[in-house]
Amino acid sequence: MGKIKTHQKLPTKWSEREILRDKGQFWTPNWVAEAMIAYITEDTDLVFDPATGRGAFYEALTILNKPLVSFYGTDIDEEVLADEIYNGTNCIVEKRDFIKNPPKRKFRSIVANPPYIRHHRIDEETKAVLKKLSINITGEKIDGRAGYHIYFLIQALNLLEQDGKLAFIMPADTCEGKFAKNLWKWISENFCIDCVITFDEKATPFPNVDTNAIVFLIKNSIPTTSLYWVKANEAYSTDLFDFVSLKFKKQKFATLDVFNRQLKEGIATGFSRPEQNHNGFKFHLNDFANVMRGIATGSNEFFFLTATQVKEINIPEEFLKRAIGRTKDATESILTLDDVHQLENENRPTYLLSIKGTDNVPLSVSNYLEIGEKMGLPNRALIQQRKPWYKMEKREVPPLLFAYLGRRNTRFIKNEAAVLPLTGFLCVYPLYNDKDFVDKLWQALNHPDTLENLKLVGKSYGSGAIKVEPNNLSKLPIPEHIVKEFDLERQYKTASGQLRIFREQEN
Structure with a gap:
């Protein structure tokens, strides 16, 4: 079993994390943030976080001691942007609406825990903007039941440089909603899905929140026909960090289940679910x-x-x-x-x-x-x-x-x-x-x-x-x-x- 790093802290009461449902803010725990940062910081000098929040990914970057890698973040919440964590060197964070006013450049490394705002909390004017965004980028309209986080993913992938890497932590509905089929068809045909990380109930990154989290590690390169599918069975273990840091080469860990999975099956079943070649079911x-x-x-x-x-x-x-x-x-x-x-x-x-x-x-x-x-x-x-x-x-x-x-x-x-x-x-x-x-x-x-x-x-x-x-x-x-x-x-x-x-x- 992996041990907790000395710099990691066990979570306090969830109420202290100040969940703000209307803003969709759910803070990423450090054991997950560090694994995501490990994936995107190879061969880069800048990390971009379009929904920086309280700085989980900037903190992870600092802890992992990447002095040659700068951090650029955006957010719309002035309260979180005022956090003292952003006073560090090589760090620029600005107030900017990533959906309506994205940066006018591309990035080699993008990481995010996008705002989890369900469709019924989105006003009609914003929905019109989101519809236009999906059509412009993917060529198709995304089903109206997609939450705000889905458009963050689409926008971020659009800003990913050739051979750049993206790490997003998202809710399970990213793979299960009405919009999922068209979304993943577009992603799988244009990007390489390296790895999908799911979490056992007792290892959930967001305790007491009605969503299952999934981490997507995606590269802007030629798509492949298979990916690594991982289930983390224990929170605050170093195994997830080690698996990603070793570029997926070591696949036997005490707290992880690691599978090589066919892309076509994963999309058909939904990446949130274990592999199921269930075409043979006779009865329904x-x-x-x-x-x-x-x-x-x-x-x-x-x-x-x-x-x-x-x-x-x-x-x-x-x-x-x-x-x-x-x-x-x-x-x-x-x-x-x-x-x-x-x-x-x-x-x-x-x-x-x-x-x-x-x-x-x-x-x-x-x-x-x-x-x-x-x-x-x-x-x-x-x-x-x-x-x-x-x-x-x-x-x-x-x-x-x-x-x-x-x-x-x-x-x-x-x-x-x-x-x-x-x-x-x-x-x-x-x-x-x-x-x-x-x-x-x-x-x-x-x-x-x-x-x-x-x-x-x-x-x-x-x-x-x-x-x-x-x-x-x-x-x-x-x-x-x-x-x-x-x-x-x-x-x-x-x-x-x-x-x-x-x-x-x-x-």
């Missing part, structure tokens, strides 16, 4: 079930009510449906009516206000709808698409629920309570509703070998959390031995045929 969830998202109310605080609220407002039963909203309200693999009653006793919402557009509502409900109008609900983006605005989405009760985002092993829940799920869950509708088939499919889906495949179709977040969208859950591979174990194979051909008919009708 969509062979046995249909998947839909849960109900989006547009305003849970208004439409999703407790029993006490229902009584106080005096809402008749015919305008209510039993529902469940948060995954923490369904902690077991079976949800029963007793569980729902327990939630009710805890004053948790369990009733969904469900009104058809043609319903004649009593005065008590009409008065409540007036409150919603005063709250401005009819003008909300999702709600304003409905006619009338309070008309609720329709769903049949799903026999199985899936926890949309979670860390736990039990993600598929048997819905014996017959509740409707909100968007914290996905609806899973087996093609056969008989109890035996539903029960066997539920067991097959909760088998550890099936749950392990969620990594192949979902987005990974911090502490082992995985989020899976409806379309991707449909593609969940179910191992063939699991299908046989639970006697699902005999249903396969019939089920697939029914599913095709269902989709044709749906379209």
Whole structure:
């Protein structure tokens, strides 16, 4: 096991790192920063950091004693730029917006932990700038769900000199988002991806933050067909630094798993995930079930009510449906009516206000709808698409629920309570509703070998959390031995045929 260097400090409380979500600032730990600096500082006299923050990479450069290498950084946060660390020699840091006003030159060595700002926090004017940037550099528009960090990577690669090197630490969605396929096609066709470094849950660079970090080491040279894929299993070990410093030649380390990986497979699977030559999977969830998202109310605080609220407002039963909203309200693999009653006793919402557009509502409900109008609900983006605005989405009760985002092993829940799920869950509708088939499919889906495949179709977040969208859950591979174990194979051909008919009708 590698030992902690004498200059390294164990992390203090995370709150002391002053995470600023709106600014996307998450400070890079020194054991990671030093490995990244080691990669880019060979044969260079200047390191450029476009999102310098509190100076993790400048500090690493100083510690690694590179007196002939100068540092140039940019940032837009005056507070971090005032940090005394930047008073050193061979260091210039200026206030500059790297996206809107990048330096008018190229660099041989670029390193960054770019601001992690998700797309829903980006204003429309900035989104227009980002769209133009991606088209100008890559020739294509990047999907609008890409976060700010993606454009930092694109801009930085565009400013990388021939044979120059780049080291970026990024969230896992860089490889898993809707934009990932086009992004990595462009990168892989124009640059050499030397190495991708991932982190075990207990070695995460950003504890208690809902993202998995990945380090990309990329060179502006002729692309190759393979790369090194690394998993760091222990934080604050020198192994990662040594692996990079030795130019990847030594590949056996106590705290690292190192693999030589084919580029094509890595892009197809996603670099955040282990190697998976999974083209041979015969069965997927969509062979046995249909998947839909849960109900989006547009305003849970208004439409999703407790029993006490229902009584106080005096809402008749015919305008209510039993529902469940948060995954923490369904902690077991079976949800029963007793569980729902327990939630009710805890004053948790369990009733969904469900009104058809043609319903004649009593005065008590009409008065409540007036409150919603005063709250401005009819003008909300999702709600304003409905006619009338309070008309609720329709769903049949799903026999199985899936926890949309979670860390736990039990993600598929048997819905014996017959509740409707909100968007914290996905609806899973087996093609056969008989109890035996539903029960066997539920067991097959909760088998550890099936749950392990969620990594192949979902987005990974911090502490082992995985989020899976409806379309991707449909593609969940179910191992063939699991299908046989639970006697699902005999249903396969019939089920697939029914599913095709269902989709044709749906379209």
